[in-house]
Amino acid sequence: MNYNFTPFPVLETERLSLRALNLDDAKSIFGLRTNKEVNEFIDRKTPNNLSEARAFIDLISNLTANNKGIFWVIESKSNHQLIGTIGLRHFEDEENYAEIGYELDPVYQQKGFMSEAFEVVLNFGFTDLALNTIEAFTHKNNIPSIALLKKQKFVLHPERRDEGFENNRSYRLESA
Structure with a gap:
């Protein structure tokens, strides 16, 4: 499948707007990606400064521009604050597959x-x-996170491993 994320698909819910990440989000992304509670179970390099947060934004923007992944900022409609992120990536054409990733500010x-x-x-x-x-x-x-996945009807696949992350477990959802 060839995906095209231009124009960027903004998604709306009752309380949220899911929109494209941009450089104006650098301070919020830095705060989210350096939050100890958010990172408690995530094995990733955290940014050391706003410049590294902007580099992450550039990386994500290029991923989206090249249709290799799509990454939304989760923004509260009530206060227009960036409260989290969610995205799809690691697309596999043969299986029509993608991996979902997400994070949310502990306040929310x-x-x-x-x-x-x-x-x-x-x-x-x-x-x-x-x-x-x-x-x-x-x-x-x-x-x-496990409770969220189960609520969304994802099913544990205990035999599947996340290469390089031995403590991670796979949960999958198949289309109806």
Whole structure:
């Protein structure tokens, strides 16, 4: 499948706007990606400064421009704050597959925001991109993430491994 994310697909829910990441988001992205609570179960390099956050934004923008992935900022409609991110990447044409990744500012957790974002992104993936499978990898001890995935009807695949991340577990959702 050849994907085309131009123009960028803005997704809306009752409380959220999912939009493209841009350089104006550098300070918020820096705060989110350096938050200890957000990173508790994520094994990734955290940015040391705003310049590194901007480099991450450039990387994501190029990924989207080259149709290799799509990454939304989750923005609250009530206060226009960046509260998280969600995206699809690692597309595999043969299986019509993508991996979903997500993070949410702890202030906004346990309020249903990520469930709202998940629903529109899953709908986009299965309907607009005609995906058959969406997979999430989450740390085996990340109970809130596992609960979110189960709520969204993702199924644990214990035999599947996230190469290089031995504590991650695979959860998959197949199109209806």
